[in-house]
Structures are given as structure tokens and as C-alpha cells.
Amino acid sequence: xxxxxxxxxxxxxxLALVCLSLMCPTAGQALEKYGRHLPPIGEVGxxxxxxxxxxxxxxxxxxxxxxxxxxxxxxxARPDNTGLVGMRYMLHLETDLYExxxxxxxxxxxxxxxxxxxxxxxxxDGTYALTGSYRNWAWRLQYERDxxxxxxxxxxxxxxxxxxxxxxxxxxxxxxRARFPNQNLTAYAGAGWLFHNDSYFARPDNTGxxxxxxxxxxxxxxxRSIELFSFDIRPLFFVDLNMFSDRDSSSKVLxxxxxxxxxxxxxxxxxxxxxxxxxxxxxxxxxxVQRYLALQLRYEFGWVRRAPAQSP
Numbered sequence: 001x002x003x004x005x006x007x008x009x010x011x012x013x014x015l016a017l018v019c020l021s022l023m024c025p026t027a028g029q030a031l032e033k034y035g036r037h038l039p040p041i042g043e044v045g046x047x048x049x050x051x052x053x054x055x056x057x058x059x060x061x062x063x064x065x066x067x068x069x070x071x072x073x074x075x076x077a078r079p080d081n082t083g084l085v086g087m088r089y090m091l092h093l094e095t096d097l098y099e100x101x102x103x104x105x106x107x108x109x110x111x112x113x114x115x116x117x118x119x120x121x122x123x124x125d126g127t128y129a130l131t132g133s134y135r136n137w138a139w140r141l142q143y144e145r146d147x148x149x150x151x152x153x154x155x156x157x158x159x160x161x162x163x164x165x166x167x168x169x170x171x172x173x174x175x176x177r178a179r180f181p182n183q184n185l186t187a188y189a190g191a192g193w194l195f196h197n198d199s200y201f202a203r204p205d206n207t208g209x210x211x212x213x214x215x216x217x218x219x220x221x222x223x224r225s226i227e228l229f230s231f232d233i234r235p236l237f238f239v240d241l242n243m244f245s246d247r248d249s250s251s252k253v254l255x256x257x258x259x260x261x262x263x264x265x266x267x268x269x270x271x272x273x274x275x276x277x278x279x280x281x282x283x284x285x286x287x288x289v290q291r292y293l294a295l296q297l298r299y300e301f302g303w304v305r306r307a308p309a310q311s312p
Contacts, residue, residue: 059095059303059304060093060094060095060302060303061093061094061095061300061301061302061303062091062092062093062094062105062300062301062302063091063092063298063299063300063301064089064090064091064092064298064299064301065088065089065090065296065297065298065299066087066088066089066090066296066297067087067088067089067294067295067296067297068086068087068294068295068296069084069085069086069087069088069114069292069293069294070293070294070295071292071293072084072085072086072114072291072292072293073291073292074288074289074290074291074292075278075280075290075291075292076290077111077112077113077114077115077122077123078111078113078122078123078148078151078153078154079123079146079147079148079153079154079155079156080148080153080154080206081204081205081206081288082113082153083113083114083115083116083122084113084114084115085111085112085113085114085292086111086112086113086114086117086118087111087112087118087119088109088110088111088112088294088296089109089110089111090107090108090109090110091107091108092105092106092107093105093106094106094131097130098132100132100133100134101132101133101134102130102131102132103130103131103132104128104129104130104131105127105128105129105131106126106127106128106129107125107126107127108124108125108126108127109124109125109126109127110123110124110125110149111123111125113150116150120150121149121150122148122149122150123146123147123148123149124146124147124149125144125145125146125147126144126145127142127143127144127145128142128143128144129141129142129143130142136165136166136167136168137163137164137165137166138163138164138165138166138188138190139161139162139163139164140161140162141159141160141161142159142160142161142162143158143159144156144157144158144159144160144200145157146200154199154206155199156199156200156201157197157198157199157200158194158196158197158198158199158200158210159194159195159196159197160192160193160194160195160196160197160213161192161193161195162190162191162192162213162215163190163191163192164188164189164190164215165188165189165190166186166187166188167186167187167188169184169185169186170183170184170185170186171183171184171185181224182221182223182224182225183220183221183222183223183224184220184221184224185218185219185220185221186218186219186220187216187217187218187219188216188217189214189215189216189217190214190215190216191212191213191214191215192212192213192214192215193211193212193213194210194211194212194213194247197209197210197211197247202244202245202246202247202248202249202256202257203244203246203256203257203282203285203287203288204257204280204281204282204287204288204289204290205282205287205288207246207287208246208247208248208249208256209246209247209248210244210245210246210247210256210257211244211245211246211247211252212244212245212252212253213242213243213244214241214242214243214244214255215240215241215242215243216240216241217238217239217240217241218238218239219236219237219238219239219265220236220237220238221234221235221236222235222236222237222264223235231268232268233266233267233268234266234267234268235264235265235266235267236264236265236267237262237263237264237265238261238262238263238264238265238276239260239261239262240259240260240261240262241258241259241260241261242258242259242261243255243257243258243259243283244256244257246284249284254283254284255283255284256282256283256284257280257281257282257283258280258281258283259278259279259280259281260278260279260281261276261277261278262276262277263275263276263277264276270299270300270301271297271298271299271300272296272297272298272299272300273295273296273297273298274295274296274298275293275294275295275296276293276294276296277291277292277293277294278290278291278292278294279291
């Protein structure tokens with residue numbers, strides 16, 4: 001489903017978050033592939049996911065997630081802004097084509113409409129992309145199609161590019177380690193271009209057509225690890241910002257929509273439980289604001305090919 005676009009009057013938040021991400025000392029975390037940014041589980045690697053031993057090569061890795069929307073007054077269940085989302089299900093799969101420099105991924109994202117029943121699916125968003133990273137830079141080339149499942153109607157389709165820069169992990173700074181030994185801060189920011197877009201809207205009320213995208217993300221450990229009932233839990237706080245501009249507007253660069261996500265996540269090994277609030281608002285005029293509170297469970301997995309042991 002569109003990573004449905006975010007916020008009004010809060011343009012200053014973008015500037016603040018971008019400045020934060022460029023000032024924090026850190027190593028490369030990439031954009032979560034779908035556009036709904038997720039904190040990495042485990043030690044952060046070049047792609048923002050848990051590091052794997054060098055002797056292992058991922059054949060396929062990914063995650064699945066399920067989310068319930070207990071509070072949702074306005075977040076629509078279809079691309080034509082009908083219904084209200086009750087549940088979300090997503091499967092993310094990726095494979096390395098050439099180390100960290102080139103990967104292929106696919107996201108299949110499904111929503112249900114609480115107005116017609118929480119079980120029956122109302123929307124299917126399919127995303128297919130090439131992505132890669134080099135040092136602190138990451139890029140992607142993506143195609144997305146958002147379509148209703150339970151009836152005919154509006155489809156939102158686009159293709160875009162995105163370039164992000166991640167600062168080094170704050171924990172790598174001696175100054176930070178001395179003052180915050182149990183916390184780490186990671187952040188990135190970037191911009192993208194929807195070079196093909198006939199139907200992906202520039203505001204939550206489905207007006208305009210998106211042209212440019214601006215993103216920023218930051219997550220901070222509230223504590224490196226907490227032992228709870230013999231489980232080592234990693235709690236963290238995260239913030240995501242996503243903005244669009246309108247190609248049909250007189251100013252094609254200035255934002256038309258701001259989407260702001262704030263949340264808390266609790267991670268244990270490959271599993272994560274999070275609660276987050278999202279608000280998608282127009283920036284250049286009044287209009288519909290889509291907002292919700294979600295409770296989400298995510299589990300990472302992977303199949304690896306182990307390198308043969310070296311003979312002595």
C-alpha cells in the first residue's frame with residue numbers, strides 16, 4: 001500500500017531529522033526496502049540488517065510481519081481511500097546478486113478492511129526492486145503497484161529511484177561511548193525521484209501526482225540489553241519521516257505531504273515486537289490527515305550457504 005504520505009506544518013521536523021542524521025557519528029544502514037522504515041535486528045551491517053559471518057553467503061533472507069491497527073480513525077484500506085485498515089501482513093524477500101553492491105528484493109504487502117471484516121483482504125501492494133550499497137551510501141531502483149483485492153477500483157503505480165546516506169553508528173565514537181555506553185544511535189537521510197508515475201498521489205486525499213521523495217530515519221537504543229525472564233531484550237525508539245512533492249504543482253520541489261512515524265520496538269534474537277503511531281498529512285494546504293496506531297510482530301529469517309572449511 002502506498003507508504004502513505006505524511007504530515008502538515010511539520011516541515012521543520014524534516015530539517016531537524018536530516019540535520020540529526022548528518023551530525024551523528026555512524027556506519028551504513030540502508031533504507032528499509034518497503035519504505036516503511038524498520039530498525040535493524042541485531043548488529044547493524046551495510047544493509048541495515050544483522051551481520052552475517054563472512055564464511056556465510058545468504059541465498060535468500062527476509063522477514064515476515066503482521067500488524068493490527070487497534071486505533072485507526074482515517075487510514076484507508078484501499079488505494080481509492082475507502083475503508084479503514086484493520087490488519088496488515090507483509091513478506092519481504094531478498095537475495096544478493098553481487099555481494100552488498102547489488103541485491104534484488106520483493107515485498108508483498110496486504111491489508112484488510114475493518115469495515116467489512118478483519119480477515120478478508122482489501123488491498124495488495126507488490127514491490128520489486130534492485131538495491132545496493134557502498135560504504136555509507138545506498139541506492140535503489142523500485143517498481144510498486146498498489147491495487148484493491150475485493151473489488152475493482154483505483155490502482156496506484158510508480159517507479160522510482162532513491163539515494164540515501166547513513167552516518168556512522170554513534171557507538172563508534174569514543175565521546176558517545178563514554179557518555180552513553182548502553183545506547184547506540186543510527187540515522188540516515190536521502191532523496192528520490194518518481195520518474196514514472198501516472199497514478200501515485202502526492203497527498204493523503206489522493207490529489208496531485210508525486211514527483212520527489214525525501215526520507216530520514218533515526219533509531220536509538222533505550223538500553224543495549226535488558227534481561228527479562230531470562231530473555232535479553234533490546235528496547236529502542238525510532239522515528240521515520242517521508243515527504244513527497246507534487247509534479248502538478250507550481251513548485252515541484254517543495255513538499256506536498258509529510259508522513260511521520262514514531263515508535264518503540266523490543267527485539268529478541270530474530271523477533272521484534274513494536275508499537276508505532278503514523279500521521280500522514282498535507283503540507284501545502286489543508287485536507288485529509290490519515291493516522292493510526294499499530295501493534296506489529298516481525299520475524300527475520302534467512303537461508304545461507306556456508307563456505308567450505310579451510311584445510312590446515
